[in-house]
Amino acid sequence: MQTAESFRSELREWLSQAPRPEGLHDYGPTPLDTEMVAARAWHAQLAAAGYACLRWPVEHGGRGASVAEQAIFAEETAYADVPRQLNIVGPDLVGPVLMRYGRPDQQERYLPRIVSGEDMWCQLFSEPDAGSDLAGVRTRARRTDSGWAVDGQKVWTSGGASAEFGILLARTGGPGHGGLSAFVVPMRAAGVEVRPVVQIDGESKFNEVYLTDVRLDDDALIGDEGQGWAVAMMTLGNERLSLGANAVGMFRALGDMAAAAGERGRLGAAQQASLTDLWVRTWILRTTWERAIAEGAEPGDASFSVLKVMASETYRDIGNAGVEMLGLDALVSEDHEPLVQRMLVGHAQTLLGGTSEIQRNILAERLLGLPREPQLTR
Numbered sequence: 001m002q003t004a005e006s007f008r009s010e011l012r013e014w015l016s017q018a019p020r021p022e023g024l025h026d027y028g029p030t031p032l033d034t035e036m037v038a039a040r041a042w043h044a045q046l047a048a049a050g051y052a053c054l055r056w057p058v059e060h061g062g063r064g065a066s067v068a069e070q071a072i073f074a075e076e077t078a079y080a081d082v083p084r085q086l087n088i089v090g091p092d093l094v095g096p097v098l099m100r101y102g103r104p105d106q107q108e109r110y111l112p113r114i115v116s117g118e119d120m121w122c123q124l125f126s127e128p129d130a131g132s133d134l135a136g137v138r139t140r141a142r143r144t145d146s147g148w149a150v151d152g153q154k155v156w157t158s159g160g161a162s163a164e165f166g167i168l169l170a171r172t173g174g175p176g177h178g179g180l181s182a183f184v185v186p187m188r189a190a191g192v193e194v195r196p197v198v199q200i201d202g203e204s205k206f207n208e209v210y211l212t213d214v215r216l217d218d219d220a221l222i223g224d225e226g227q228g229w230a231v232a233m234m235t236l237g238n239e240r241l242s243l244g245a246n247a248v249g250m251f252r253a254l255g256d257m258a259a260a261a262g263e264r265g266r267l268g269a270a271q272q273a274s275l276t277d278l279w280v281r282t283w284i285l286r287t288t289w290e291r292a293i294a295e296g297a298e299p300g301d302a303s304f305s306v307l308k309v310m311a312s313e314t315y316r317d318i319g320n321a322g323v324e325m326l327g328l329d330a331l332v333s334e335d336h337e338p339l340v341q342r343m344l345v346g347h348a349q350t351l352l353g354g355t356s357e358i359q360r361n362i363l364a365e366r367l368l369g370l371p372r373e374p375q376l377t378r
């Protein structure tokens with residue numbers, strides 16, 4: 001059996017030799033549309049070498065990787081400045097959902113193409129009036145003679161313009177959790193219109209997605225009708241777990257920051273204290289993440305919310321500290337990612353996959369048993 005250290009040296013060797021598609025860098029959970037060619041080429045290389053969908057079981061095309069191997073993979077790819085995969089949605093969110101709720105024919109059809117990177121997936125959950133309050137989803141799927149017809153609007157769909165498929169949360173029944181179902185939507189189907197949203201940093205990773213009388217086959221339903229909430233919770237739980245993997249990459253960010261501040265003579269006592277504090281937080285986060293995988297936490301478990309809050313807020317604070325330390329120099333960078341970008345991405349991470357406020361609500365109610373907040377009537 002391979003040891004963690006032999007896995008590391010094999011991976012490091014492979015990373016040092018694997019040809020880098022032009023323009024490739026560690027773009028995080030989602031590539032920009034302009035990065036797609038490099039991203040797809042990189043994922044194909046990962047797949048060919050057996051490094052795609054590392055934590056999936058072997059029977060579904062993964063490697064059944066141990067916790068130590070997953071941590072090493074996140075660490076080494078961060079140091080090599082390459083992404084861990086094409087994007088987060090297929091490998092980290094949809095794959096595990098299809099393994100749990102998908103029928104065998106769905107697993108056969110979709111899983112191998114996620115491993116190979118031939119299909120990129122996006123997540124069609126949030127709506128203009130249903131973000132934190134996901135149970136308020138209004139997009140409706142109604143039964144037709146041959147399947148389903150979908151009408152509605154989604155927003156903040158990361159990677160929606162490049163994806164082949166989306167995992168959709170839509171209302172098939174009455175109000176609340178129980179009226180929701182999950183579907184596979186081909187993003188090139190008639191009636192799917194994707195409109196890119198330009199962000200404050202000038203990039204465009206999100207989209208609005210308009211669904212107008214989109215016809216889906218009967219077999220597009222994931223799980224049973226009315227099981228959409230369980231599918232959504234598993235998807236969000238895995239998103240929170242996946243974010244924890246960023247912890248390993250944060251060590252690199254801290255090292256880069258310390259080096260840049262040192263070169264500019266800006267490493268005073270306060271800055272050193274701040275860097276040390278962030279390093280400690282990153283270390284705790286890393287062990288919490290490893291523990292969550294090792295314990296096989298279920299998506300509803302509070303450990304996912306702890307991870308989500310800690311990972312996103314530490315990432316945000318590293319960016320903030322970098323901007324404070326480097327001042328205007330945080331706007332420029334010799335490589336692809338100025339620190340100011342890291343700071344903005346960190347703030348975004350405190351929102352995606354359920355905001356910090358929502359995670360704290362979950363912890364307060366489920367873990368501490370504090371009174372539930374009043375429910376608004378819809």
Ligand SMILES: Cc1cc2nc3c(=O)[nH]c(=O)nc-3n(C[C@H](O)[C@H](O)[C@H](O)COP(=O)(O)OP(=O)(O)OC[C@H]3O[C@@H](n4cnc5c(N)ncnc54)[C@H](O)[C@@H]3O)c2cc1C
Pocket residue numbers: 122123124125126127128130131132133155156157158159348349351352353354355356357358361373
């Ligand atoms: C980078 C990024 C990528 C994303 N990618 C996707 C994607 O691919 N697919 C997708 O479906 N969605 C995606 N999202 C959307 C994300 O899930 C939502 O932004 C998030 O759930 C918050 O919803 P909202 O933006 O509608 O804010 P709202 O729900 O309107 O919340 C506004 C503010 O009110 C606070 N708030 C709301 N309810 C409560 C409460 N009960 N108690 C305390 N405070 C509360 C929130 O914390 C927030 O600060 C992404 C978001 C970001 C930032």
